[in-house]
Amino acid sequence: MRILIAEDDALLRAGLAALLEDEGYEVVTASGVAEFLASARAKVPDLAILDVRMPPTFTDEGIRAAVEVREMYPNLPILVLSAWVEQSFATQLLAQGSRGIGYLLKERVGRVEQFLSCLERLVAGETVIDPEVVAQLFARERAAAPMASLSEREREVLSLMAEGLGNSAIAARMFVTEGAVHKHIRNIFSKLDLPPDHESDRRVMAVLQYLQTDSIS
Template sequence: MRVVLAEDLALLRDGLIRLLEAFGFEIVAAVDNGPSLRRALSEHRPDVAVVDVRLPPTFTDEGLRAALDARREHPGLPVLVLSQHVEQLYARELLSDRSGGIGYLLKDRVSDVAQFVDAVQRVAAGGTALDPDVVAQLLTRHAREEPLQRLTAREREVLGLMAEGRSNAAIAARLFVTEKAISKHTNSIFGKLDLTRSEDDNRRVLAVLAYLGG
């Protein structure tokens, strides 16, 4: 699996390279600034891009902008964004683009190797991987807005786990209920949120996240 990595901190960048290579990923480019990231994404068109939000030269949103531009040029390019803090504006902008795999993780999660590698693999496969703190803030921000307030407490809990990219089976295991019960909850959620039915679970999750992202 071919990866383009963008991280300006040399030690973290080197650590991520070693970690990903240990799990069989091929790092086709590892860059430390926005312009280099744009060139690398255009040249290599990787299976997944792992991108720090803040990169030189602006140290604002250079990494995210480069990734979004690349997705416009190559629709569906999987992108996993890393950030030091939960930045709702960036999360909503990323989630508003529903094509291809997307992820948003706090850098603290990288220390959990299994979780980080799973997130990279999930995004590369076209799925979603959202940090629980990001999910919590998005849900809290919209807690009083229609039609989200139509959801029951249990449905909101299920929605939060869905937003993290978890399958119905994983949600059922987390909540100690049957998969059939989770299926009923998810169907109810999609109905209350007026979301079109689809057999593609990843697209349905993306639609929910895009809605929550405003």
């Protein structure tokens, strides 16, 4: 599997490359967005890993590059790394669709087994959102219904959905039955006014509604 890494921090870039090469992956690195996009065009990677903040402005270059390469290759799994929680970037990234999209804090890289598991999940088409991102967003107060109408249990289920977990994994995490999880999700869809629609993914729409809800100042 070919992994393309875009990271301006030379030490982190080399560390990521060494870690993945030790696992048997082919690794191509880039220190900037232009080099990353050129490498992606030259040969389609199987997975892309990008830092959120890249030269020259160190604002949102990584996110914009992720969006651009995703437009080039809609099925390309992408993992974005950030030093801290940046809600707007997570929302912008997920707006294109959540399949094979990941958003993790850089500190997770040090937890090697978990990090490698996240990469495997992304390649399998799952969504991987850092638990800390979810936790911080849920800690913020919500302005009004419908998000505020969710029960504590429903908010817990939605937070795990935002991490990309399926019903069985949510049930295991909460120590409840899959039937109970299904019921909570059905209630979430109802309260968020998300009727069945074959042209959209209600799980993704529920998570996006949550991420896009403004906090009370």
